[in-house]
Amino acid sequence: MSHSIDDLTGQxxxxxxxxxGIGLAIGTELHRRGAHVYLVDISxxxxDAAASALPDAVGVLGNIADLDSITSVVERVVGEAGGIDILVNSxxxxxxxxxxxxxxADWDRTLDINLRGMFFMSQAVARHMIPAGHGRIVNVASMCGTIAIDGHAAYTASKAGVVGMTKVLAGEWARDGITVNSxxxxxxxxxxAKNVWNGDEADEMLAKIPVGRFAVPEDVAQAVAFLVTQSGMITGHDLLVDGGYVIR
Ligand SMILES: NC(=O)c1ccc[n+]([C@@H]2O[C@H](COP(=O)([O-])OP(=O)(O)OC[C@H]3O[C@@H](n4cnc5c(N)ncnc54)[C@H](O)[C@@H]3O)[C@@H](O)[C@H]2O)c1
Incomplete structure (x- = not known):
């Protein structure tokens, strides 16, 4: 049976x-395209809520800020499914x-989850992707990795770190058939976010987005799906899904 290029059946x-949030929307989109999806979360x-929204996915309790937890999550998924073709760090x-x-404590917690966690999860999964000779890794960073917004010092440090780290991993694993993008x-x-972004602050932010709307999780999910189904020539790239915010 031949599959279309964006079909993820068997992966x-x-x-x-x-x-x-965004992770669940990504899982939903990858499942829609045929992938066997594992959702890892600390909560x-x-x-439980995701299980009703996406009953075909497998929920796995895990904490990416904890290296032992990363190891046991990855061992479990590889043991059950035989390998991992796609990793999305959201x-x-x-x-x-x-x-x-x-x-x-704020600084350490932010960097431990957003940067250190993404790195060690990528490392643990790449140990299985490298022998398989194939893999797609997507790291969810933020436009805050590119621009400065007040109040975001720790967050921006973590996300700029993710963008830079992504490029290094892309280079190191390129010959192994793995693409790494953010x-x-x-x-x-x-x-x-719907509860947070309303009122004057939301209007001010909205005015800075040329397309005139905030993103929805499905916008991000579609971009992730593109990066995991592409032929392999796009790697080390940071794909802005920002409605044009940073062009001004
Ligand atoms: N929502 C936005 O406006 C926005 C914008 C740019 C980037 N992002 C990024 O997108 C990603 C997802 O954000 P979201 O808005 O969907 O957030 P969210 O809070 O809705 O979902 C994040 C999920 O991650 C889980 N989580 C938190 N710490 C964890 C840990 N240590 N181990 C395992 N799971 C953990 C939470 O339990 C939650 O279910 C984040 O990396 C965020 O920085 C979000």
Whole structure:
């Protein structure tokens, strides 16, 4: 049977932060294209909610800030599914405060999840992708990796780190058939963000987005699907999904 180029039938996808928001939308899109999807999340409540939204996916409790947890998640998925073709690192947090108010704990937590977690998850999965000679890794960064927004010092450090790290991994694993790219959305209206982004602040932000709307999780999911189905010539790229925000 021949498949269309964007068909993911038979492929195994692991999505971190897959219990909610952007990660769940990515898992949903990859599943729609035929992938066998594992959603990894630190929150059992999120996984329970995701199980009703996407019953065919497998929920796995795990903490990407903890190396032992990463190892056991990856071993479990590889043991069950035989390998991992696609890794999407979406789990992340944002602690938004003026620079003078950021504590050591805020800084460490942000970097531990957003940067260190993405690195060690990529490393653990690449150990299986390299012998297989094929893999697609997408890291969810942010337009904050490219531009400066007040209150985002720790978050921006983590996301700029993700963009840079992605390029290095892309180079190191290019000959192994693995592409590593990042996606950098503007404000994405997840259920959570809908409550945060309203009123004057939302109007100000919206005015800076040339297309005139915030992103929705499906915008990001489509871009991820493109990066995991492409032929392999796009690697080390940071794909902005920002409605044109950074062109001004
Ligand atoms: N929402 C936005 O406006 C926006 C914009 C740009 C980039 N992003 C990035 O997109 C990614 C997803 O964000 P979202 O808006 O969907 O957030 P969200 O809070 O809706 O979902 C994140 C999920 O990650 C999980 N998670 C958090 N810490 C974890 C850990 N240590 N281990 C495993 N899972 C963990 C949470 O439980 C949650 O289910 C993040 O990396 C975020 O920085 C979001």
């Amino acid at each position: 195994v996808a692991l999505v971190t932060g897959g219990g909610a 059992q409540d999120a996984l 789990a992340g947090i944002g602690i938004i405060k003026p620079a003078l108010e950021i504590t050591e 996606i950098s959305p503007t404000v994405v209206l997840t259920e959570l």
